[in-house]
Amino acid sequence: MIIVLRPGASREQIDEVITEIRTLGYEPSPIIGVAQTVVAAIGDERTQHTLESLNVLPQVERVIRVQKRYKLASRESHPEDTVIDVAGVPVGGPGFTLMAGPCSVESAEQLFATADAVKAAGATILRGGAYKPRTSPYEFQGLGKEGLRLLREARDRTGLRIITEVLSERDVEHVAETADILQIGARNAQNFQLLIECARSGKPVLLKRGLSERIEEWLLASEYLLAHGNPNVMLCERGIRTFETYTRNTLDLGAVAIAKRESHLPVIVDPSQGCGRADLVIALCAGAVAMGADGLLIEVHPNPAEAWSDGQQQVTFEGFRRLVETIRPFLAAAGRQPAA
Amino acid sequence: MIIVLRPGASREQIDEVITEIRTLGYEPSPIIGVAQTVVAAIGDERTQHTLESLNVLPQVERVIRVQKRYKLASRESHPEDTVIDVAGVPVGGPGFTLMAGPCSVESAEQLFATADAVKAAGATILRGGAYKPRTSPYEFQGLGKEGLRLLREARDRTGLRIITEVLSERDVEHVAETADILQIGARNAQNFQLLIECARSGKPVLLKRGLSERIEEWLLASEYLLAHGNPNVMLCERGIRTFETYTRNTLDLGAVAIAKRESHLPVIVDPSQGCGRADLVIALCAGAVAMGADGLLIEVHPNPAEAWSDGQQQVTFEGFRRLVETIRPFLAAAGRQPAA
């Protein structure tokens, strides 16, 4: 770590910092600059006490970390791309994965029609929410176990793999019986107990980025999954919260390229949540492909205007077919082939 | 709700919207404007299907909610201030509550010394983390049950009530045996399953605002607690995430006045998390008092430079005494007396 002292720090004050650095287990190396002194503290920042607490000393202006805080998630620790085996369907690597389906599972009819439609258009993984995190307690909270049962039936009928969200530590075990991928939503992006529980399930996990999560924090959240023994982690960019009001969130497509560079994990893009507007979803999908995404997570509904949740961001069957058509040349330009 | 149609929408398109509004259970009332048509949809927005899904229709430009989405939390539903009984200590109302203690419980010595110091200075509630949500899995995660045991002992020794954070649904029951107030942290601000579990415990709950949570969403999260049968909810402003880098977060003191106006719940301010800098804590406390806060939650440590977590934002015993001295005249100006 680097400890920057205030201009005019006295000899005694510098010595106090040096002593404290030693106490906390680092080797101090002071550098006397033109305007002020900095002290480099040599030691492993990841395993030792942070020195950020030295900020409380009046002579300390700033403490700066040097090392990256994530390790298992880093490209340095694992130079090749991770490819995840989702019950026989690879995610990551040269292929490109389409995950699609309704925001919420509403009925057998709605789910099965959607499953057939997205499969026909090229999806290999079916999404559908059985447990829904809703901003208001008065909104539809999902069909729960009945929703999971319908998802299992959809898998049996179509062969599509299943991705579905888990909201509660207590649900992990039974959701994992249905899900091929456990989805952790943006509001639970730093619900570390849920992450640990999902890690223990052994199932592949798709980890959404939180609404105001820095990329470093997103990778550190994935580090919770990796450090608790689950290597099958997908990152999912789904839009961050900004001042812009035209869209629900601002999809941060640059984060796709950064996450691919910093990390070896597959990166999926969810443009439906990202913009909250079905009419922008297709354009954003092309952008995601160009930025190097490994797959897409798309909300598709037979009749979005009457959907029980988030209808405004779901595309129709016809819309999904057009989407797949539109991204095809961009996939070719990016050197990717659809997994299907 | 108000549905704004695009300029130039045809008669058929307007009729389609009107029909859909009826299908979804509202009574449509169209208004033909100079440039475009809007349709008011009359009905109870809180109990019925939202019409936001109509945004998927190409002729719809925007759908605007009219009603507030929270009800039990609203000042309209409960005009008087709520006063919460925390094991005999009132929070809210004319009094002012000081909650103080270390970020993390580290040892008996550290905790008891701090408890004595904050009690002597006027605090009535002792804070201390036994379970710590840390951005990195490699950081100190709290002493867990041993930390809870020390908190109980501190209560027995000093008579201070205890506030401590709960991270996991599974911990709610045993944390509630120690805690007089269950604290829900910013990262769990929309972990609705944890909220529901805390509601069921019957214990008073302090609900921190999420890092990028709008005030409406914060009140809707409190609505989860209230709607699940727990009326003893305190709101806690602790800083939001912005572009500013000088401080860790931007303490939104305006939100205190807004929350007090929109809601009847007590509002506590946590300036330690808010700024992440001990040297700003005192000034922010005076501001919080002036804005109408009902209490403060302050991190205090015998030796912040060697604290096991967030040392940079913890004040010393002497700093805490100075803080209490400094806010005294502002409390008088605000017409508040300390609870102690």
Next chain:
Amino acid sequence: MIIVLRPGASREQIDEVITEIRTLGYEPSPIIGVAQTVVAAIGDERTQHTLESLNVLPQVERVIRVQKRYKLASRESHPEDTVIDVAGVPVGGPGFTLMAGPCSVESAEQLFATADAVKAAGATILRGGAYKPRTSPYEFQGLGKEGLRLLREARDRTGLRIITEVLSERDVEHVAETADILQIGARNAQNFQLLIECARSGKPVLLKRGLSERIEEWLLASEYLLAHGNPNVMLCERGIRTFETYTRNTLDLGAVAIAKRESHLPVIVDPSQGCGRADLVIALCAGAVAMGADGLLIEVHPNPAEAWSDGQQQVTFEGFRRLVETIRPFLAAAGRQPAA
């Protein structure tokens, strides 16, 4: 406009609002809802007094605009794409425009070498700053008139058109003698006097989006140019300010698709400012093409490590050639051909 009254507003209070709406020139149309009353105020919002001032009445909860505030910039007013003639080089339409060159003009040698390199790689427009807006008064502020002279010489040598930033109303006239496109930077995005002056020059203008400018405000700023008689306006997305610290700004690629939909103006993307990191520029360019951008504005320097400004975000000659190679298949996928 829509005026939402608070629940429980009295008959007299509703009448007061209705009277005030009439006084301000609108025709009121009240709608009695289940929980509260709303009053639609019919009239042209763009030419009349706004009713937002009614928010000061205690019985008014919210005032909502219905009409879009921009007109000349809107796709409705001008359904076809605008193609701008930049001294014979078209911008917008089926072609795709590469604008490239150094952040600052530093010397004849630096500028001419860069001009030759970017021309060889396919650029048709040379960028180069003669007047630089710098955060600190102690940083290099540009070569000024000498920089403009070198830009003219570069045009004479290469035939490239010139884009350069103008910072001051007083400079517009003489910068316009050199520039084929006047660039308005992000910090001046709402410097309306500068916009008006640029409009009057008759020269094509590239208008960057401000650091925290909503898309609506960006289009309203372009409306200043259009309403003051200059139809030759390009929009330029260059990254918005968010909480993320990995990149200097967050390039909002979704805004490209939105601006193309809402407006008929060409949209250029500046990924160099957007990310502040040369190593991400290429990926972001591919994304910009996929999102429908009409061109790119790229910072290129013979030796970025020693550049006088913003070296960290400038690409080398070799980097620029690779960039052009990389985006070629994406341009084909998007159905665009380079202007060159």
Next chain:
Amino acid sequence: MIIVLRPGASREQIDEVITEIRTLGYEPSPIIGVAQTVVAAIGDERTQHTLESLNVLPQVERVIRVQKRYKLASRESHPEDTVIDVAGVPVGGPGFTLMAGPCSVESAEQLFATADAVKAAGATILRGGAYKPRTSPYEFQGLGKEGLRLLREARDRTGLRIITEVLSERDVEHVAETADILQIGARNAQNFQLLIECARSGKPVLLKRGLSERIEEWLLASEYLLAHGNPNVMLCERGIRTFETYTRNTLDLGAVAIAKRESHLPVIVDPSQGCGRADLVIALCAGAVAMGADGLLIEVHPNPAEAWSDGQQQVTFEGFRRLVETIRPFLAAAGRQPAA
């Protein structure tokens, strides 16, 4: 500066960085850490070429500035508080200054009535916009020179000093004939040419913080004024742009305490722009006083509902009297006396 190299940088790569640091005029001092190497570059960062350009080298992970970038604005360079003489009225120091008046000057009647009312309540400086920066070109742009004439007349009648905004470099000279304080608005916060022109006028300047301006950038903008020879600079916090939608902006009251600590300049708070809601203005004023503000800038109008601009955030005469009453005990608590 500190240059952090990537883990695994080779000896040659380290040497390349060291050589480049020397070329750019700094003295390199390498430190070999456990995981990676950092090189401290000793030299005056404020007068020399920045090393941030070294980020383009693949072996460089990060470049960190050590020194503060502002100098004349810093508390270090000028430990005592600056007190500004505004035509005989001091701003800064032990007193507290009330600046109040209409958003826009609309008529003699409106201005003079407001001037009388705010003077009676304790204001010493009259605000009023003659040139208005409006988001849309179709909104009222101010009375211009006629507005200035009315302001002069108001000064003659009441003895109040005048603060008014200047939008254009070309207007500085004639606005300075009327204004006792030149106001630079948030949208021009980094319009450096306007700042330089205002500096040259010699008149006191009130510099608003930009909508997404970091505190460091705000102080650097003030440095433009100071470095161009004008020591009479007031900082004005007026709210930053965040994701929150309840208020127009988020007033950053913490920034008041920070600006007072980092700088010696007086800090004024504008809560009217800050929240965009008259009903919150009073609470925010009390908060501003508690945070150490040196004065307030308040929008007051005889009939806000019919104001020509921003009526929703203007208080009535009665509201302003109540405001002054409300803050009185907080001023006493803060040890301040009103200037009047």
